[in-house]
Amino acid sequence: MSQFSTASPDCKSARYTWRRDSLTSVRMSFFRWGSQQGGNFMRKMLQRLTLAIAAVCLLSATSLAAQVTLKAVATFPKGSTFNAEFERFVEKVNKEGAGKLKINLLGHGGAVMHPFEMGKAVRDGVIDLCSCPSSFYTKLFPEGYALKQSQYSIHEMRENGAFDYIEKITNEKLNAHWLGRSHDEDVFHIYLAKKVDKPDLSGIKIRTAPLHRAFATAIKATPVLLPPGQIYTALERGTVDGFIWTMRGIFDFSWHKFVKYRIDYPFYTAHTEVIINLDKWNALDQTQKDLLEANGRWIDRLNYETLVENEEERQRQKKAGIEAITFSDADARTYLDMAFQAGWDEVLKRAPQHGAKLKELLTGKGECEGGIGPHCITMAEIEERAPEQAARLKTLRGN
Numbered sequence: 001m002s003q004f005s006t007a008s009p010d011c012k013s014a015r016y017t018w019r020r021d022s023l024t025s026v027r028m029s030f031f032r033w034g035s036q037q038g039g040n041f042m043r044k045m046l047q048r049l050t051l052a053i054a055a056v057c058l059l060s061a062t063s064l065a066a067q068v069t070l071k072a073v074a075t076f077p078k079g080s081t082f083n084a085e086f087e088r089f090v091e092k093v094n095k096e097g098a099g100k101l102k103i104n105l106l107g108h109g110g111a112v113m114h115p116f117e118m119g120k121a122v123r124d125g126v127i128d129l130c131s132c133p134s135s136f137y138t139k140l141f142p143e144g145y146a147l148k149q150s151q152y153s154i155h156e157m158r159e160n161g162a163f164d165y166i167e168k169i170t171n172e173k174l175n176a177h178w179l180g181r182s183h184d185e186d187v188f189h190i191y192l193a194k195k196v197d198k199p200d201l202s203g204i205k206i207r208t209a210p211l212h213r214a215f216a217t218a219i220k221a222t223p224v225l226l227p228p229g230q231i232y233t234a235l236e237r238g239t240v241d242g243f244i245w246t247m248r249g250i251f252d253f254s255w256h257k258f259v260k261y262r263i264d265y266p267f268y269t270a271h272t273e274v275i276i277n278l279d280k281w282n283a284l285d286q287t288q289k290d291l292l293e294a295n296g297r298w299i300d301r302l303n304y305e306t307l308v309e310n311e312e313e314r315q316r317q318k319k320a321g322i323e324a325i326t327f328s329d330a331d332a333r334t335y336l337d338m339a340f341q342a343g344w345d346e347v348l349k350r351a352p353q354h355g356a357k358l359k360e361l362l363t364g365k366g367e368c369e370g371g372i373g374p375h376c377i378t379m380a381e382i383e384e385r386a387p388e389q390a391a392r393l394k395t396l397r398g399n
Contacts, residue, residue: 070280075136085183115229131272141174148269150271177278184306185310190262206241215338
């Protein structure tokens with residue numbers, strides 16, 4: 001439903017009136033001068049003045065009506081690290097778009113609706129905008145299974161054609177427009193209450209999301225599909241023995257109290273997309289679109305901050321007593337190969353129309369040598385695009 005304001009401004013209000021003393025002075029001078037010019041002239045001038053005031057009021061009403069309000073929801077529970085970037089995005093858009101565009105953040109995670117229903121809510125126009133991992137709406141958009149395996153950063157995807165290809169699919173299947181991506185440099189790990197020494201998790205119940213369920217099955221774990229807001233209770237009750245999550249965020253909800261180990265071979269990226277209902281997008285004027293597009297690219301750049309925060313979290317986990325599990329070289333290669341293969345097998349199975357093309361666009365970068373993070377970003381690139389983050393990262397890494 002359109003959020004255009006239809007209220008007309010009150011031209012008697014303080015905003016649209018002259019100061020009383022000034023108006024009185026002008027009125028008396030006008031009448032004295034007009035009486036000297038004759039009655040007809042006086043009537044014409046009053047008519048013109050009335051029309052001028054009406055025009056000012058109409059223009060003011062039109063200006064106010066041009067502001068659009070977008071209804072938005074954030075995926076993760078309030079207070080989560082994973083909402084921070086989107087909350088900053090909302091604040092920035094609202095500040096820069098004052099009088100033109102406003103995002104009304106209705107709430108977070110399950111407080112408004114089930115996170116796995118947000119993609120459908122955007123498609124159907126129940127909400128206009130969300131920050132949501134594509135893995136949460138794969139029933140509508142099975143191609144979302146591929147995005148976690150991209151060897152290219154969001155910046156590279158915008159340049160190599162992958163972004164445009166995925167945007168077309170997003171338009172068609174989700175009735176949505178893709179604005180940007182956060183958490184592009186967040187990679188997943190398996191956290192456990194008990195130590196393992198090989199990539200065989202038989203008998204271990206692991207909380208998963210749809211995007212890593214196939215991999216959990218491949219390493220013989222028992223996947224338990226849960227939204228983030230239910231993980232603490234599941235750990236507390238022993239419903240699960242561990243969970244799959246990124247380096248960031250496990251302290252936000254005290255999950256670290258239940259786990260003591262982290263398998264130290266990262267796989268898949270978290271990638272949370274910012275998407276807007278396509279009908280709502282098409283109804284915006286160019287100024288409003290430009291504002292959202294510019295801030296979509298701005299949220300892309302926040303991913304350089306993630307590289308820094310991942311290093312900080314790694315050190316924090318170590319201090320909290322979480323031990324990093326490593327395997328033999330052969331077992332480590334088997335573990336990562338299973339993640340890669342299980343992921344692409346699922347893509348090709350669930351998205352046969354686009355799966356092969358997505359694999360072509362998202363892989364083939366080759367082995368990473370000297371780069372940082374899942375997309376092998378060079379320090380030179382970070383220094384160019386985010387110099388402050390490059391300096392912080394060098395300090396944390398001791399170089």
